Amino acid sequence: MAKIAEKESNMQKRNFFDYFTEVIGWIxxxxxxxxxxxxxxxxIYISNPxxxxxxxxIAITLIGLVAGIIFATKIWKKEEQ
Structure with missing residues (x-):
């Protein structure tokens, strides 16, 4: 019984580590x-504030942020399948 609990604990630790590394990759x-x-x-702003x-x-930067989020989420969902 102890081996089963230990195995489940190891799976949870590994799953957390895998999830953590995927989040870092997403970022x-x-x-x-x-x-x-x-x-x-x-x-653009610094040249004439x-x-x-x-x-x-800010608009240009937000476009990049939204594009990055969309791209990263597509990659993440592709990896889950």
């Missing part, structure tokens, strides 16, 4: 397009 995938759009958005350019910079 890394999201970060890539976020950085690729965040840097130009920041540069006005409210209009701030909105444009």
């Amino acid at each position: 890394q995938i999201v970060a890539s397009p976020l950085l690729l759009t965040g840097i130009p958005g920041f540069l 006005t409210i209009t350019r701030l909105i444009i910079g």
